[in-house]
Ligand SMILES: NC(=O)c1ccc[n+]([C@@H]2O[C@H](COP(=O)([O-])OP(=O)(O)OC[C@H]3O[C@@H](n4cnc5c(N)ncnc54)[C@H](O)[C@@H]3O)[C@@H](O)[C@H]2O)c1
């Protein structure tokens with residue numbers, strides 16, 4: 276294929292994909308679509324004479340009108356996209372001296388809200404940028420953050436993004452396991468496509484504003500203040516005066532990405548002054564006064580090659596999707612979870628399908644659903660759950676509403692290995708010198724069956740295995756020895772008791788149980804008395820701890836500590852507590868002035884807690900001190916100063932900690 280043909284092909288594909296997307300049934304993930312646009316963009320840049328007519332890259336959205344067409348007062352455009360810090364610098368140098376706001380690039384649906392003499396008159400979608408769709412009744416009924424009345428004369432137009440909050444999305448899918456929504460962005464678009472708001476009343480949206488036009492010009496020149504004065508919830512905006520601080524905010528948004536209640540796919544830089552933004556003008560399909568910075572994609576499309584059923588540490592048999600390798604969320608993903616057979620059914624997933632894979636933060640990648648079911652060739656196969664355990668071949672049982680499959684044979688080899696690996700994991704005993712492969716080998720040889728067996732391993736025995744030398748055997752034994760300090764909280768996690776989460780283990784420690792045996796002796800009644808421990812969790816704990824009693828005895832006999840550890844208790848506040856009543860935020864790298872050695876932030880925060888402080892993760896108006904270590908970003912300090920939070924160097928705090936005998 277020559278360049279010209281390739282350009283035609285890409286342009287055609289873009290039109291096709293856009294149609295499907297704006298009609299509410301995308302056939303590929305956004306990142307895969309963006310890659311096609313990128314390829315076309317670079318081919319056109321290299322061969323401008325081959326620019327297709329019309330050029331889909333100059334167009335915005337698609338003309339999808341379901342309700343009633345309305346012409347926009349001025350076009351609703353797309354955004355110029357960047358991925359490199361140099362592009363952020365170039366943006367700043369185009370507008371010297373102009374303040375810029377940096378905000379998340381929200382992943383929802385853009386809307387224009389029109390107010391006439393203070394009254395909410397219309398809500399319009401972007402459509403093809405020139406003409407949008409009238410969604411006023413839906414927005415009125417379903418969208419939070421759209422005031423019905425504002426205090427402004429004449430015509431006011433507020434633009435922003437209607438998003439489905441992640442919490443709404445999760446609650447909806449939990450309540451409708453049979454017809455789940457695929458992702459929040461799709462869900463938001465679908466909501467505004469409904470004929471009747473009543474049919475989608477559980478799918479509430481949130482409007483977050485990022486643009487304001489007033490006529491006559493009656494309000495603040497600063498975008499954020501203008502929006503807030505009128506009573507809108509603005510997208511979270513940070514003012515920046517240079518590229519370096521903007522870059523820092525962008526990085527901060529990316530790091531925070533998974534703690535927020537909405538999806539975002541990048542950050543947006545924009546002139547903070549509304550007049551300057553308007554004066555900057557537009558290109559064919561984007562404003563000059565704004566720039567989008569794209570983050571790595573968290574969703575991609577790929578092919579589901581095969582499903583294998585995995586035996587978990589509690590005997591649960593879970594389907595695992597084997598995928599055509601795909602780069603998503605910063606790594607190459609080849610496997611993803613499929614939850615259970617009900618989810619597979621509800622999402623209509625078959626082997627051979629094009630599926631949407633999502634990987635956000637540290638969360639295990641999962642298959643969100645099928646895209647493009649219309650393109651099935653007929654060669655796809657149903658996913659058939661097994662009837663017998665793939666490891667021990669015992670018949671499986673179904674449990675719970677989602678019909679999860681379980682192998683209930685406790686001697687099941689796969690379960691045994693999983694339990695041992697779990698015991699050795701970092702969250703539990705942390706036997707870091709013995710990896711999964713070795714645990715499997717030691718289980719096969721009969722050396723390991725229960726966690727307590729780790730403590731009978733000897734260096735001599737390990738040396739009998741192939742490829743184990745003096746050095747690695749010593750490391751393994753040392754690591755086992757250290758793990759004896761596991762303590763109540765991590766031992767409880769390591770025993771993998773169904774329904775008892777890491778949170779349960781932490782709560783039991785803080786409730787004052789001195790040891791694992793004491794938890795068992797408290798009985799169900801004693802456990803439900805603990806805050807946030809329900810009857811089901813209590814009964815599972817008691818049942819399993821009783822079953823595990825001989826194992827607990829063996830662990831004790833091997834010298835393993837099952838007693839509560841100091842680090843798992845609420846901090847004991849030192850007498851004189853110099854930081855009593857203070858809320859502090861710690862930033863930068865901390866080191867002990869006595870040794871010059873680095874101290875982890877959690878450890879330093881713990882010292883501050885002992886000195887009476889309450890720890891917060893980010894600076895707000897209620898923060899008393901921002902404690903700074905080395906290499907602190909300017910943005911944090913600026914923010915603290917703006918909020919009149921006292922900035923205190925770590926040396927000052929160390930002095931107080933040492934004086935009070937805390938450190
Ligand atoms: N999966 C597919 O097949 C397919 C097809 C077509 C388009 N798409 C996706 O749709 C999007 C294309 O839309 P686009 O070309 O307008 O680009 P865009 O969505 O990347 O950028 C423009 C939009 O960003 C939004 N936005 C969010 N936060 C903002 C903020 N703080 N300030 C200003 N604007 C903000 C606005 O709604 C604006 O319309 C892309 O994400 C693309 O991947 C996907």
Ligand SMILES: [Zn+2]
Pocket residue numbers: 586664665666667668669682683684687688689690
């Ligand atoms: Zn089994």
